[in-house]
Amino acid sequence: MEQTHELSERKLTILKAIIQNYLETGEPVGSRTLSKYTDLNLSSATIRNEMSDLEDLGYIIQPHTSAGRIPSDQGYRLYVDLLMEEKEQELGEMRDVMLEKADKLDKMLKQAAKTLAVNTNYATMISAPMNNRNTLKFIQLSQVDESQMVAVIVMGGNVIKNKMIDVEEELGNETLLKLNLLLNNTLNGMSIEAINLGLIARLKEQAGIHSKVVGDVLDAVAEAIHIEDDMEIYTSGATNIFKYPELRDNQSAEEIINAFEEKQQLAELVTEALASEEHNGIQVYIGEETPVKTMKDCSVVTATYELGEGMKGTIGIIGPKRMDYEHVMKSLKTLQSELDAIFYKDNNRKRE
Amino acid sequence: MEQTHELSERKLTILKAIIQNYLETGEPVGSRTLSKYTDLNLSSATIRNEMSDLEDLGYIIQPHTSAGRIPSDQGYRLYVDLLMEEKEQELGEMRDVMLEKADKLDKMLKQAAKTLAVNTNYATMISAPMNNRNTLKFIQLSQVDESQMVAVIVMGGNVIKNKMIDVEEELGNETLLKLNLLLNNTLNGMSIEAINLGLIARLKEQAGIHSKVVGDVLDAVAEAIHIEDDMEIYTSGATNIFKYPELRDNQSAEEIINAFEEKQQLAELVTEALASEEHNGIQVYIGEETPVKTMKDCSVVTATYELGEGMKGTIGIIGPKRMDYEHVMKSLKTLQSELDAIFYKDNNRKRE
DNA sequence: GTTAGCACTCAAAACTTTCGAGTGCTAATA
DNA sequence: TATTAGCACTCGAAAGTTTTGAGTGCTAAC
Numbered sequence: 001m002e003q004t005h006e007l008s009e010r011k012l013t014i015l016k017a018i019i020q021n022y023l024e025t026g027e028p029v030g031s032r033t034l035s036k037y038t039d040l041n042l043s044s045a046t047i048r049n050e051m052s053d054l055e056d057l058g059y060i061i062q063p064h065t066s067a068g069r070i071p072s073d074q075g076y077r078l079y080v081d082l083l084m085e086e087k088e089q090e091l092g093e094m095r096d097v098m099l100e101k102a103d104k105l106d107k108m109l110k111q112a113a114k115t116l117a118v119n120t121n122y123a124t125m126i127s128a129p130m131n132n133r134n135t136l137k138f139i140q141l142s143q144v145d146e147s148q149m150v151a152v153i154v155m156g157g158n159v160i161k162n163k164m165i166d167v168e169e170e171l172g173n174e175t176l177l178k179l180n181l182l183l184n185n186t187l188n189g190m191s192i193e194a195i196n197l198g199l200i201a202r203l204k205e206q207a208g209i210h211s212k213v214v215g216d217v218l219d220a221v222a223e224a225i226h227i228e229d230d231m232e233i234y235t236s237g238a239t240n241i242f243k244y245p246e247l248r249d250n251q252s253a254e255e256i257i258n259a260f261e262e263k264q265q266l267a268e269l270v271t272e273a274l275a276s277e278e279h280n281g282i283q284v285y286i287g288e289e290t291p292v293k294t295m296k297d298c299s300v301v302t303a304t305y306e307l308g309e310g311m312k313g314t315i316g317i318i319g320p321k322r323m324d325y326e327h328v329m330k331s332l333k334t335l336q337s338e339l340d341a342i343f344y345k346d347n348n349r350k351r352e
Numbered sequence: 353m354e355q356t357h358e359l360s361e362r363k364l365t366i367l368k369a370i371i372q373n374y375l376e377t378g379e380p381v382g383s384r385t386l387s388k389y390t391d392l393n394l395s396s397a398t399i400r401n402e403m404s405d406l407e408d409l410g411y412i413i414q415p416h417t418s419a420g421r422i423p424s425d426q427g428y429r430l431y432v433d434l435l436m437e438e439k440e441q442e443l444g445e446m447r448d449v450m451l452e453k454a455d456k457l458d459k460m461l462k463q464a465a466k467t468l469a470v471n472t473n474y475a476t477m478i479s480a481p482m483n484n485r486n487t488l489k490f491i492q493l494s495q496v497d498e499s500q501m502v503a504v505i506v507m508g509g510n511v512i513k514n515k516m517i518d519v520e521e522e523l524g525n526e527t528l529l530k531l532n533l534l535l536n537n538t539l540n541g542m543s544i545e546a547i548n549l550g551l552i553a554r555l556k557e558q559a560g561i562h563s564k565v566v567g568d569v570l571d572a573v574a575e576a577i578h579i580e581d582d583m584e585i586y587t588s589g590a591t592n593i594f595k596y597p598e599l600r601d602n603q604s605a606e607e608i609i610n611a612f613e614e615k616q617q618l619a620e621l622v623t624e625a626l627a628s629e630e631h632n633g634i635q636v637y638i639g640e641e642t643p644v645k646t647m648k649d650c651s652v653v654t655a656t657y658e659l660g661e662g663m664k665g666t667i668g669i670i671g672p673k674r675m676d677y678e679h680v681m682k683s684l685k686t687l688q689s690e691l692d693a694i695f696y697k698d699n700n701r702k703r704e
Numbered sequence: 705g706t707t708a709g710c711a712c713t714c715a716a717a718a719c720t721t722t723c724g725a726g727t728g729c730t731a732a733t734a
Numbered sequence: 735t736a737t738t739a740g741c742a743c744t745c746g747a748a749a750g751t752t753t754t755g756a757g758t759g760c761t762a763a764c
Binding site: 028030031032033044045048049051052062065066067068069 | 725726727728
């Protein structure tokens with residue numbers, strides 16, 4: 001009798017064949033089909049026996065008596081971890097398209113999501129880089145009119161945030177200058193985490209009579225960097241989900257589409273993906289493994305990209321469990337490195 | 353024989369009854385059902401005769417022999433224009449929810465779209481106000497580091513735009529001050545259209561050696577106000593579409609969802625809605641009437657809201673043709689005035 | 705002009721049949 | 735002992751059939 005973990009060569013071959021066939025057709029695959037498909041010439045009967053074993057071991061499932069077998073989550077997992085050979089696949093034009101739009105971060109990410117969706121036929125999402133442990137680069141406080149000021153906060157990676165601040169009375173020009181100087185001297189180059197209560201108290205003290213304004217500015221900073229609720233997420237191809245009957249018929253398709261519209265659940269996915277540092281940042285969630293229950297009938301593949309300066313974003317692909325893992329992972333890797341390249345260039349700001 | 357346009361009182365009553373019943377049930381309605389429903393006590397036979405006439409006149413349709421009748425586009429149109437009595441309906445809590453978020457325009461609009469979607473059970477969209485013939489309120493140019501500057505542009509309605517500008521060499525402090533003064537003095541309070549080539553040339557001339565930076569800033573202004581391609585549109589409840597079988601079964605549901613994701617088509621809708629100035633800004637498109645072919649099986653109701661200062665946005669509700677027009681129009685009006693009120697308050701900036 | 709009555713239509717729902725891919729088991733074979 | 739051929743059996747899906755009932759149009763009576 002075999003170890004749970006030690007499958008015979010032949011069982012592996014058969015399992016792989018089952019999964020690959022199922023990936024293509026989406027239909028349960030039976031013994032007869034396989035008896036031709038595999039290289040080792042075996043009769044359907046023998047294969048039936050092996051399949052029976054594989055089912056006992058939990059790698060495949062019979063949706064109902066006398067149907068073929070389909071891979072279980074466990075089966076997919078084995079496939080992704082061991083059996084898959086990565087496909088060489090071109091995603092060439094992506095870089096060109098993206099470069100055209102590279103001046104506007106959001107445009108570019110939208111475009112990237114779209115390209116990826118078109119290329120894979122799955123639903124895709126990209127989160128804008130998050131200013132996690134990011135640094136402040138520049139703060140500017142300006143008087144707009146007698147009762148309003150605007151705070152401009154530039155962070156590493158040139159992410160700009162604004163905040164309108166209401167004030168009781170107009171601050172004089174020199175006061176403003178002094179405040180700006182104070183803020184910049186104290187805060188510039190600081191990482192977000194480094195701004196603690198002690199520092200804030202000290203700053204307010206130094207601001208003297210204008211401590212309220214300083215407080216407001218710091219609130220603005222805090223708000224600007226607050227992650228979860230204004231995490232920008234761009235999606236594309238949500239309706240691709242409909243292409244896969246096993247999802248469409250389930251009602252789960254609707255829920256997924258909804259998740260794509262509401263984006264809240266996608267944000268959780270991003271958080272999860274960023275948290276779990278996998279090798280080269282690619283993570284595969286199969287079925288129940290996914291952090292978002294809505295997608296328990298799907299597979300989710302995520303990758304993270306980085307802008308240096310600790311800013312990270314996430315790319316995600318959501319599709320049926322029988323998604324083409326090889327293609328997807330290849331595409332993700334390509335996109336990942338494209339983004340890295342573009343941002344690297346951008347950070348070194350050698351435009352034209 | 354009757355005029356095409358002059359329907360007898362009784363025919364009108366019957367038509368109205370048919371439509372109202374169909375709005376509720378979504379099923380074709382037959383003569384027998386009506387013979388009880390209407391106040392004028394008529395036998396099903398009589399009603400059958402009248403219905404036959406109404407069908408000849410094009411107001412109702414028989415989906416197939418021996419089914420009941422459903423309203424035609426023409427029938428709906430008559431209903432919306434003449435027959436409908438507006439329902440009194442509460443949308444009370446909307447204001448409160450929105451006020452909480454009023455500090456962030458995008459958050460608020462998102463919230464408004466969501467509330468509307470939940471309230472109506474249709475798909476909704478809101479376009480952020482467009483700075484059509486809007487005015488500049490404040491411009492600030494700041495040096496971020498040796499090779500970069502940031503331009504902050506505040507427009508009427510407190511819409512803030514940013515643009516990073518690369519420069520060859522650092523500008524001195526006084527130079528910056530002078531430039532800012534120049535820009536603000538010249539441009540503040542100006543409407544976008546008023547900034548023409550002559551003005552730009554004059555400005556550049558006055559900037560002397562720094563004309564390039566001024567040019568960049570003006571480009572930034574132009575870009576900031578460029579409409580179409582960064583029209584922000586917030587949507588909610590797209591999946592509500594699935595609640596209506598006549599849309600779900602059609603495949604049109606998928607297309608609509610897609611339109612909601614891509615947003616391009618929604619932008620067209622917004623443009624159209626803004627262009628056609630209807631009385632009090634509410635516009636109803638039934639079936640083929642809609643400017644977006646994707647939605648030819650739906651009805652679309654749009655309203656525009658205004659921030660004073662010529663900034664306008666559009667609210668849209670997309671649902672099945674048998675949508676509850678009264679409720680929808682009432683909700684739209686409420687939201688419209690809420691938005692107007694909030695923005696009015698905001699413009700007069702009397703916070704707390 | 706209105707209504708009752710009736711024969712007729714037809715989509716949808718329920719039920720039945722057929723089909724075929726798939727299984728498990730057993731006995732024969734290498 | 736491992737493999738295979740053969741066969742009876744299962745069961746979902748597809749195709750076909752029947753039933754049901756809401757609806758119609760027409761005609762004749764009120």
